Amino acid sequence: MMRKNSERVAWFVILGAFVVFLALCAIVPLSVRYYLRHATTRQTATLDVIGGTVRVLEPGVAAPIAVTGTMQLPEGTAIETDENSRGILTFADRSTAILFPGTQITLREMRVAAFPWGVEPTTVLIVQTRGTLRVGAAQQVAPGGDVTAPRQFQIKLRQGTVTLTEGSYRIVVEADASQVSVRDGRADVEAQGRVVTVGRGQRTVVRRNEPPLSPLPAAQDLVVNGDLQDPLPRGWNEVHDPLNDPNIRNGVVQPERVGERMAVHIVRAGSNQTSAITGIIQYFNREVSDYRSLRLAVDVRVHLQSLSGGGILSSEYPVIVRLKYRDVYGSEAEYVHGFYIQNATNNPTVNGELVPQDVWIPFESGNLFETLEPRPFVITSLQIYASGWDYDSYVTGVRLIVE
Numbered sequence: 001m002m003r004k005n006s007e008r009v010a011w012f013v014i015l016g017a018f019v020v021f022l023a024l025c026a027i028v029p030l031s032v033r034y035y036l037r038h039a040t041t042r043q044t045a046t047l048d049v050i051g052g053t054v055r056v057l058e059p060g061v062a063a064p065i066a067v068t069g070t071m072q073l074p075e076g077t078a079i080e081t082d083e084n085s086r087g088i089l090t091f092a093d094r095s096t097a098i099l100f101p102g103t104q105i106t107l108r109e110m111r112v113a114a115f116p117w118g119v120e121p122t123t124v125l126i127v128q129t130r131g132t133l134r135v136g137a138a139q140q141v142a143p144g145g146d147v148t149a150p151r152q153f154q155i156k157l158r159q160g161t162v163t164l165t166e167g168s169y170r171i172v173v174e175a176d177a178s179q180v181s182v183r184d185g186r187a188d189v190e191a192q193g194r195v196v197t198v199g200r201g202q203r204t205v206v207r208r209n210e211p212p213l214s215p216l217p218a219a220q221d222l223v224v225n226g227d228l229q230d231p232l233p234r235g236w237n238e239v240h241d242p243l244n245d246p247n248i249r250n251g252v253v254q255p256e257r258v259g260e261r262m263a264v265h266i267v268r269a270g271s272n273q274t275s276a277i278t279g280i281i282q283y284f285n286r287e288v289s290d291y292r293s294l295r296l297a298v299d300v301r302v303h304l305q306s307l308s309g310g311g312i313l314s315s316e317y318p319v320i321v322r323l324k325y326r327d328v329y330g331s332e333a334e335y336v337h338g339f340y341i342q343n344a345t346n347n348p349t350v351n352g353e354l355v356p357q358d359v360w361i362p363f364e365s366g367n368l369f370e371t372l373e374p375r376p377f378v379i380t381s382l383q384i385y386a387s388g389w390d391y392d393s394y395v396t397g398v399r400l401i402v403e
Contacts, residue, residue, distance in 0.1 A: 043092040043110040044072045052085025054099070073107060080104045081131070093122050093151060094138040100287065103131025108156065121150035128155050128173045134290050135169045137185065159206040160191025167200075170290060177207045181218050183292075219293075219403040222286055223382065226398035228255060228262040232280070239385055241277040251278025251386065256394070258301070261360075263396035264384075266319070271306070271389040275316060279385020286379045289328070291402040294376060296323055296365040298384065298399070302341045303358055304392035309347030310338055316388035317352055319395060321363075324381045327374035335372055337365070339393075362397070 047054065048070050057064040059076035073079070073089075081087060081103045089097045092112055099105065109125035122140065126133075133155070140151045155162040155171055157178040162171065167185015172178065180189050181203035189196050189204050194211035198204050202215040224235030232238075238253045251268030258265075266278050288294055298321055305318040317338030324334045338352040339361070355361045369375055384395050 041112060042075045043112055044074050045077075045092070045107060045110060046090045047071045047073050047079065047087050048090070049085065049087045051087075052082065052101075054085050054087045055080040055082075075107055075110045078104070078106045091124055093124070093140060095124065095153065096136040096138075097126065098134040098290075100132040100134070100290070103133065104129040105131075105133070121152045123151070124153045126155050128157055128171060130158075130173050130175075132173075132290070133169075133171045135164060135171060137164045137166050137169070139166045157191075157206065159208055159210075160189060160212065163188040163190070177205055179203060179205050183218070219401050222284060222379065222400040222402060223282060223398050226400075228264060228396055228398075231255070232264070235282050236280040237282070239277060239279045239281050239383060248274050248276055251276055251391070253278060253280060258394055258396075261299075261396050263299075263301075263394040265392075265394055266386045267392045268386065269390050269392075273306075273389050275307075275311070275388055277385050277387045278391075279320075279383060281381055281383040281385075283381045284379045287377065288379055288402055289377050292369065293401070293403040294368045295401045296321065296335070296368065296382075296399070297363065297397065297401065298395055299360055299362050299397035300339050300355070301358065301360045301394040302339060302355060302392075303394075304390060305341050305388065306390035307347075307388035308345040309340055309343035309349045310352045311347055311388055314348035314350040314352065318386050318388065318391040318393045320383075320385055320387060322383040322385070323368075323379065323400070324383070325376040326378045326380060328377045329374075331374065332380075333372070333374055333376075335365070335368060337363070339363070 047067060049068050053066045053068050055064040056067050056071065056073065057078040058074060079099065081099050081101055083101045086101055087099045091110060106127040108127050109123050111123040137153050153164040157173050159178050162180050165186045168183040169185065169187055170181040180187050180198060182198050182200055184200055187198045189198060189206060189212045191206045192211040196204050196212040196214060198215050201218045203218045204212045204215055206212045232255050240250050242248055249270050251266060254265045256263055256265040264280055268276060268278055300319045302318045307316055310317050317340050319339040320336065322334055322336050324332065326332055336351050339355050340349065340352055341355060341357045343349060382400060384398060386393050
């Protein structure tokens, strides 16, 4: 009896060992195959500082370092630009990300397949805490062919997640909202369980605890309260020059409904042929270097003008728009355009335009990036005013459109 039990145990051991052997014969090759196909390796990104000093905090390091040149950054690195610095990141797949001033990001993940036959996508995951990025997602081509290689390029925002295809994108993160604009390509923006696909020439806005808005045109108006529907102090300050001169009568700025329009009425009477400036101004300090188009538009109507043309220096009109800006080197420059209804004494009218009396004239500058030299880099202010003797004018529909 003991012999039969021993034989039975032996056969169980032999059969169990054989089963384990067969399992290992299957599992080991499959495991090796799975590893070869799915293994990934960490990549680095190259940071090139193109202005100022960029702060970099590498993983496992207690304090950030100041970078003014070129540096290789590993996965997990945090990068921060101040108000005077900027940099450009180049990733392993040749994609790029320009960091504008006041931007903070973390390179959460940068991976590629560890072996040529790997199936895992190239992965770039950036966490953007604040500021502005211009992302250029490069075309993906498999080695030795024209087959598109898989890739997952994502930006994690405060309010959601953006997944990018090949193309060019502008991503702005602020405390209460983020904005994704598509110059070329396609972006899927996900927040609060909703995904919105944004195509070329479109943008979307993601506000805190809200789903993304449906796609909007990429063009944006920088002017606050340009239609003057709100009280004038929302966005605008009055301008009077000179001030506190008892010998010179100031003009008046008065919001007024004209037909179906809300407008600013700029009027001055009793000047006794003395000059004064009356108008409104809006301040920006807004960098526009990343846009391709900058257009100024305004609707004007002139009722009265006592000083002919643009005055003896071609600087005094019943309506003037003056856009002030700084170029890339910080030098100040401006764009000026005036409107007048009469020039009885043939005064010079450089940068002036003759318009009919008491008719609303829609004015648009065209693309100022193509006409202004030097090219605008930072918009500082937009002033709309009258200058001269007696004048009576209206303005509304003020827009400064970037795209």
